[in-house]
Amino acid sequence: MEGILSYDSDSSDKSETPEGENAAAELFSHLKPIDKSNSVSNTIALNSTPVVVPTEDTSGLRHLDPKIKEVKYNPKYDELYAPQIGPTNPYKTQQFSATRNSLAGYVEDAHVNNFTFENQRKTFHSYGYAIDPTVDSEVPTEDKMLGDKEAFEENKGLTAFEKGKKREEDRRKRLRNDNPSDIEGFIGPWGKFVDEQTVMKPNEEEKAELDEILAKRAKTGKQVEEKSAEEKTTLHIKDAYDYQGRSFLHIPQDVGVNLKSEYPPEKCFIPKKLIHTWAGHTKGVAQIRWFPKSAHLLLSASMDSKIKIWEVYNDRRCVRTYLGHKQAVRDINFNNSGTEFLSCGYDRYCKLWDTETGECKGRFTSRKVAYCVKFHPEEDKQHLFVAGTSDKKIICWDIRSGETVQEYDRHLGAVNSITFVDQNRRFVSTSDDKSLRVWEWDVPVDFKYIADPSMHSMPSTTLSPNGKWLACQSMDNKICVFNVLNRFKYMRKKTFTGHMVAGYACGVDFSPEMTYLISGDADGKLYIWDWKSTKLYSKFKAHDDVCIQAIWHPHETSKVATAGWDGVIKYWD
Template sequence: MLSGYALDPSVDTTSQNSSNSYIGAVDEAEKKKGLTVFEVGPKKHDKRKKVQGGESDDIDNYLGPWAKYVDEKDGAKPSEEEQKELDEITAKRQKKGRNEEEAPAEEKTILHVKDAYDYQGRSYLHVPQDVGINLRTADIPDKCYLPKKQIHVWTGHTKGVSAIRLFPVSGHLLLSCSMDCKIKVRNTPATLTPDLPACTHFAYQLRNSLSMYSPSTGQCISRFTNRKVPYCVKFNPDEDKQNLFVAGMSDKKIVQWDARTGEVVQEYDRHLGAVNTITFVDENRRFVSTSDDKSLRVWEWDIPVDFKYIAEPSMHSMPAVTLSPNGKWLACQSMDNQILIFGAQNRFRLNKKKIFKGHMVAGYACQVDFSPDMSYVVSGDADGKLNIWDWKTTKLYHRIKAHDKVCISALWHPHETSKVITCGWDGLIKLWD
């Protein structure tokens, strides 16, 4: 009787008409011709048609499997009824003091040096040439050595430090971001001067948006948003594509923006979970992404279909990925307390002979790094320790108690033989040598 009617067992259906053969909702039975819940009636499915996009040999006009549907709408503008309903909800929230569209908090930039430019008109971004090390060269040190002791501590953050990055190529400046919503720029080992403070920029985080800042002035140049939470951002390293960047979003997409126009120019939509990392490989012709869906995908630049998909039943999510200095390997921090090594060229296979163990990182996106000469692999862990492995043997060589809480990132300076920088959730950044 799930459908509201049933055959009358006391009536001989061969001699009675159909209306007397049912009990219950007789009208409904006649309407459905007596079909039960286990029987499927005839259904019509109109297949959605896609926009025709030329032949496969026409590269410029061929849309292929990613063509849009004919009835697909690009815009997301609500109808008049929907807009009226949204206005009513917004008005109610404003009365209760719970307006979601809050005004952005005030942004500030504080310069901690006397002048932004020296007597020759050079800003603090200028790469120094009198520190005993050539910071402009791409050459790597001949031999790197294990750091043994702490030689400096940077303070200033009031909450845990979530990430640190070195200035590209030269590494003469260190950028740190913290859970206190501040971004700081500091001097690094090669330019470390105790009486010279860093230039500090900080701003309150805006929900569901990306902000781009000028490193020389600290001012916000522009903002970008698709109303989703961004988890990672990478600019295209090629000189002729410096205006393009990609961001991994909470809605499983990788979105490509043009910084000059502020418009979305491409979307890579194949992941089944939030995108955690984006890493450019193969001379920037491709990039690799990892996600909460426990997969690794490889993309050709500007083509929204992944050409390589790696996912095994035994794989865990990999929320931190680093490209090796020689560009041949990807070190992936796996949530099963291992560092996995994938090839960064051609087949992108897992190197089963290079698996680094011995640390506990489950639940934390601890950043991995290599020594410039590829002798060592370094990583923090959940216990606040700095772990150093030998690249060739995968043996855990050295372990240092670096922080009181999680050691979330470890960086080896690109021009120094034994200097490593760590940061942790205790709010400190430390230099080891």
């Protein structure tokens, strides 16, 4: 009993009777007396409800006071439902221990069906109020509602479902007469709406005035549609003819290359450096073409609605500008001699120009945008040309009469390219319908139709110099090759990849002796592949915008002209 603390009497009465003292002495006579001078009670006050300090917690959990109403952090599940620190309450029959039944912890059962929950959620999201979920009531009253009270009053407590549903009083009223015996006045379910407005009809005088106005409007509209832009031309060189009376169309002979040669160079090389830049267009260049056979001139069509012709040798000047389209020019093409060329633009006109004088010799329109134009390559058919249009047709025009002589209407999308093959007896067309069709000349039914689920649209095609292969720029970033002589067989192994052209009609061209294949791409790069192995030999940045066209000079070993949407034409060697 030495360890038991001795407590003084808390009685304030010190005058106890001697009898009481004697009785206490007899009662505790067997105990040893305690030295009151060393008693702990003199220095430590008694605390009947001491604070229980938890022992060192090794679990890493933070203690959560069950009495607090707000938590300033996201407690873990184990912290939120940890047992309270301290002894268990003997008077509480069951300690609450939630079992985890969801990823986030414990979810209590809620006795509310999905429709009611979604209805209240949408109401709160749309209007800012909903029924208090802790109240067992589905009737919205102001004291049982959470959120925006003003919106609650304004919408009369309607939920999102009730506001979306037309009530009987919201429906338009109809005139009703359901009495079948009333033969004259019976309406049935076909009665007019009560609030229906009747359309006022003009009287005879007003009608005549309106007809006159509409007739004038139709007349002026027709004139505007048929009127084409006025054609102009500008000569940029001092003299149109030299001292011998020769124009700029005359093939120069003092340039170190035989431009009249009928044979290609023996060996071609990859171009590496920029030797000239032709700048004169104010917008992107859409197409460039060499002058036929000699290629001593370069014709360019631009989105600034202008066509320009440039010198390739000597001073490399801009010779002449042809202005006659109201909108961007899409395609251009020379006849066999180069004395005339065709142009087509987004103003829905095809125009025939005299290359030397700049005179516009003919205007042709089908009221649809022509995407490509091409003269028939045969000498005896130079008065005919074909145009692929946006309304899925290929139209053949006669220059002499200005009339259409044939229509090839089998495509299911806009026609993008036309290429003559098989000694000009046939031509190939490609379209937005992701197909390739081969036509006999003057037969308006395609005799071969090539379409495959894996094929993409091929907006640009080029025939090889030997006439055996057709290279097609495909929209899935590759160049496909078809064998023209072997029933247009698709050469699956001869595919050129590496460039990015999806969405752009970038042109393709062969080197004159067919060693290389070149193409521009959407990033402004020029790509050069080996024709036999399909290996990518070279690529370099040619333009700041899309490199839309690349053409190899037919008489030079390594000279290539490229055109870009940055408005310049570049010459590489």
